[in-house]
Amino acid sequence: MIKIAIASGKGGTGKTMVATSMAFSLAKEHNIQFLDCDVEAPNAHLFLKPEISEVKPAVINVPKIDYNQCILCSRCVDICEFNALAMLGEKIFVFEQLCHGCGSCTIHCPVNAISETPRKIGELNIGNFINDHRYLYGELTISEPMPTPIIRQLKALIREEVEIAILDSPPGASCSVVATLHDADYVILVTEPTPFGLHDLKQMLGVIAQTGSPAGVIINRDGIGDSNLEDYLATTQFPILLKIPYQENIAVGLATGRLLIDILPEIKDAFTDMFLAIKSTLETEVGV
Amino acid sequence: MLSQNKPVKQLVILSGKGGTGKTCLTAALVHLSSQSKTKSIFVDADVDAANLALVVEAKNIETRAFNSSKLAHIDPDLCNNCNKCYEVCRYNAIKIPSNSNESYKVIDLLCDGCASCVYICPQSAIEMVEQQDGEWYFSSSPYGPLFHAELFPAAENTGKLVTLIKQHARLFAEDHNEYPLIIIDGPPGIGCPVISSSAGVDLALLVAEPGLSGLHDLERIIKTLAHFKIPIVICVNKANLYSKGTREILQMAASENITIIGEIPFDNAIPESMARGMPVTKFLPNSPASKEIESVWIEIQKEIFKAE
Numbered sequence: 001m002i003k004i005a006i007a008s009g010k011g012g013t014g015k016t017m018v019a020t021s022m023a024f025s026l027a028k029e030h031n032i033q034f035l036d037c038d039v040e041a042p043n044a045h046l047f048l049k050p051e052i053s054e055v056k057p058a059v060i061n062v063p064k065i066d067y068n069q070c071i072l073c074s075r076c077v078d079i080c081e082f083n084a085l086a087m088l089g090e091k092i093f094v095f096e097q098l099c100h101g102c103g104s105c106t107i108h109c110p111v112n113a114i115s116e117t118p119r120k121i122g123e124l125n126i127g128n129f130i131n132d133h134r135y136l137y138g139e140l141t142i143s144e145p146m147p148t149p150i151i152r153q154l155k156a157l158i159r160e161e162v163e164i165a166i167l168d169s170p171p172g173a174s175c176s177v178v179a180t181l182h183d184a185d186y187v188i189l190v191t192e193p194t195p196f197g198l199h200d201l202k203q204m205l206g207v208i209a210q211t212g213s214p215a216g217v218i219i220n221r222d223g224i225g226d227s228n229l230e231d232y233l234a235t236t237q238f239p240i241l242l243k244i245p246y247q248e249n250i251a252v253g254l255a256t257g258r259l260l261i262d263i264l265p266e267i268k269d270a271f272t273d274m275f276l277a278i279k280s281t282l283e284t285e286v287g288v
Numbered sequence: 289m290l291s292q293n294k295p296v297k298q299l300v301i302l303s304g305k306g307g308t309g310k311t312c313l314t315a316a317l318v319h320l321s322s323q324s325k326t327k328s329i330f331v332d333a334d335v336d337a338a339n340l341a342l343v344v345e346a347k348n349i350e351t352r353a354f355n356s357s358k359l360a361h362i363d364p365d366l367c368n369n370c371n372k373c374y375e376v377c378r379y380n381a382i383k384i385p386s387n388s389n390e391s392y393k394v395i396d397l398l399c400d401g402c403a404s405c406v407y408i409c410p411q412s413a414i415e416m417v418e419q420q421d422g423e424w425y426f427s428s429s430p431y432g433p434l435f436h437a438e439l440f441p442a443a444e445n446t447g448k449l450v451t452l453i454k455q456h457a458r459l460f461a462e463d464h465n466e467y468p469l470i471i472i473d474g475p476p477g478i479g480c481p482v483i484s485s486s487a488g489v490d491l492a493l494l495v496a497e498p499g500l501s502g503l504h505d506l507e508r509i510i511k512t513l514a515h516f517k518i519p520i521v522i523c524v525n526k527a528n529l530y531s532k533g534t535r536e537i538l539q540m541a542a543s544e545n546i547t548i549i550g551e552i553p554f555d556n557a558i559p560e561s562m563a564r565g566m567p568v569t570k571f572l573p574n575s576p577a578s579k580e581i582e583s584v585w586i587e588i589q590k591e592i593f594k595a596e
Contacts, residue, residue, distance in 0.1 A: 009337045011476035012307010016501065040477035041304050041508060043501040081358070081403050081416075102402030107376050142508065143515040145447065145480040171306040171476050172336035178442045182397050194562055196311065200337040206441025210397055225563050248529065248554075255499025255530040 003158070003165045004278065005037075005184035007207075009200030011171035013190045014220040014244065019168040020047040021260040025271035027130050031163045034129065036137035037180040038170040039122060039150045046257050050135035052127035058138060058150040059118035060101035065092050069113035076105035076114060101149060122150040126157065134162060151179040164275075173203040181207065186278050187215040188241065193225040198232060205238070214281055216241040241274050242267075296461035297592050298454075298470045298489040300333070302513075304505030306476035308497040309525040310334075312558050312568065313581065314473040315343045319567035320585040321469065322431040326593075329467045331457045332436035333450045333485040334475040335422065341436050343565050346427040354424050354437065354452065356445040358416040359399045360406060364391035366413030373405035373414060397442060421445050424453050426460075431567075432467070433460060447480040451487070469592070478512045486518055491592045493549075493584075494522045498533025506537065510544060520546050521591055523584050527551035549591070550584035552577050 006019040016038075023034045036044040045052075063076070063085065070092060077085045077092065084098035085105060096119050106114045122140045129135040136157055138150040147170065158165050169180040181187055189204050191197040201217070208215045215238055219229065222243040233240060244250070244260070244267070253263035261268045301310045301317075314330065321328040332340035340346075360381075362373070373392060374382040381398035382405065385391055394405075394414075406414045421444060424437035435453040439446055454472065461467050474485040486492060492513050496506045506522075513520050522541050527534045534551065541548050555577035561568040569578045 010307065010339070011337070012305060012497075040479045040482075041306075041501075041505040043305070043504055046500045046504060079403065079407055081401055100400055100402060101378070102400060102404055103376070103378055104402050104404035104407065107404055108407050140479060142478065142511040143483075145483050147477075147479045172446075173441050174336050174439055174446050175444050176479070177336075178397055194559065195342045195565060196337075196339040196562065199339055199342060203337060203438075203441050210442045224559050251526070252530050255497075255502070255533050257500040 001160050001162060001165060002279065002282065003167065003183065003185045004188060005167040005169050005181045006188045006190060007169035007177060007181060007204060008171060008190045009173050009203040010191065010196055013192050013197060015190050016044050016047065016168055017254055017260050018188065018190050018218055019166055020044050022271045022275070023048060023166050024130070024259055025261060025268060026164060026275055027133050031133065033134040033136065033159060033162045033165045035154055035158065035165060035167045037151050037154060037167050039138035039140045039147045039154070040170060042137045042139055044168050045135070045137055047259055048129040048135060050127040050129035052125045054126040056124040056126065057118070057120040058122040058124050058153050059120055060099060060146070060149050061103065061116040062096045062099045062101065062119045063094050063105050063114045064117045065094065066113045066115065067091070069111050071111055073110060076109055079104055079108055097145065121146060124150070124154055124157065134159065147176045148179045151176055173207050177207060178211070181213070182211050184211070184213050185282055187213050188218055189215055190218045190220055191229065192221045193219055193227070193229040195228070197225070198229045201229070205236070214285060216278070219243045221246040241277065242270050294468070296458060296470055297468060298472060299491050299493060299588065299592055300472040300474050300485050300489045301493045301495060302474040302482060302485070302509055303476060303495045304478060304509035305497060305502050308495045308502060309558070310495050311339050311343065311473055312562060313495055313523065313525070314340060314471060315567040316569040316578070316581045317471055317585055317588070318344060318431045319569050320582060321471065324585070326469050326589050327432060327467050328469040328471045329433050329435070329457050329461055330471045330473070331453055332434070332473045333454065333481065334473060335437045335439045335446055335449050335481065336475060338436050338438050340473045341427060341434060343562055343567060344429040344431055344434060345565065346429045346434050348425055348427045350426040351423055353420050354422040354449050355418050356421045356448050357419045357443070358401045359396050359419055360394045360401070360403065360414050361417045362392050362394055363413045366411045367391040368411055370410060372408045372410065376404045376408045419443070422449055424449065426456070446475070447484040450481050450484040478508050482512065483516070486513060486516060489518060491588070492518050492520050493588060494520060496522050496524050496537050497526060498524065498530040498537060503533065503536055503540065507540065510546070521549045521588070522546055523550040523552060524548065525552045526554040529554045549587040550580050552580045
């Protein structure tokens, strides 16, 4: 299986546009699984229009204290790094929204007074797009702060036997992006030729330097800004995989839920060619 | 010393979806505020992709380290390869050595900092090591003082960093009574840093983009803010690009009883001003976008100070 993640530091650069058109282009000749990992603002389903057949809860396992067993030693309170437990009077209280579900309190309770109970923080939606290509998207429940457990649980549903996994990443360069990218075989970075696009791309290259996966860049809204982005990329080893022109009809088409390859049919081959280029990069890297 | 000032008001700019124009609008509001009676301090709370400083001619005055997260570290001299740390770690962050000459290692990128391994290790070979997660800055600009930050790539604790710089902006406001308002440029999404950006604010201005994705994400950010009981106004950006989408936003806002305080037209003056590193209202004050943002600024002041 090849796992390709589509990411960007800045929001709104066109990650979902690229991911959905790439999925659609590759779906004809390859077996695909699509994961929308932007669980705070998942949008790819608006374009790929999957049929969702199963919805599972995404959960954090939070401690449940058996007060008959608890000896009030406060060991759990002392070891919790997230301040999710507190002793108030003669009782241990759990602050569920602060709990990361690490299980440390359960493991280290000397009298086994702690068990765990799942707390729902979102949903995992499972279905199909086009014919029988697998579609997965996570959705963070409103007012919940932590997207990363949902991303991890979503990725646990990836099937090894499916040829290609396309992961649509959330924006940013911190925990939820790392949770999406850390084991990707290849990362496609989507950016735009503006000062913001360049600044945020550099943040992403910092992430890539730590995850160690090969990466390439797609320049979206080509023509909108200046040449600083390309000048900078020329000083790095990151290839420009594709340039998508800046055209008003693309913006309008996307707003109505159309795929880029339908708005701009001449770009269709570019996605299949890009996949072949990525594949050959990966084969060279692993020496196959 | 007790401050005699009225408490400073806070405005946060959010969108749900990324790239709808939060920073462009914030820069313009900051510029207009500097020319009005409502002088403001501003905060860039999108610490993953901090761009506000690029368009307000910011000059750094002070840089400080942001140390927050802790990661486990295994001392190879004490580790006896018992495998207990591997068994308790729920984040797959412990790397089993490939040969007997190596010891167990922590994969920093995957470590959540829970310290479960520290307490299970019979050799006391693991300790938690504090990490520098980023930097935060105090800068000056022609438009007012700016508090901003950069989280290091792949670092954690965005929410805490946002809370920290907001706190410093409030302290600054208390010491300098010429600033009645703090304007906060928020991050995309609805999770942890968005919740931190919104905590305690008096008003949220949502920048909505017409279209399916924009509408979907707008609904999610509205629900999030409603949960925390934060008053909302909406400004549509690129409103004339897809007028059916703009109508849908107006309908949704009406059904939720939310005021639309402006419809900024698509205007090339905006990308051009960003490329030049200045607010659009300064670059081309008579452009259609600038004119509309001027009226948005008037509406915001009315909305945020209306109780007084």
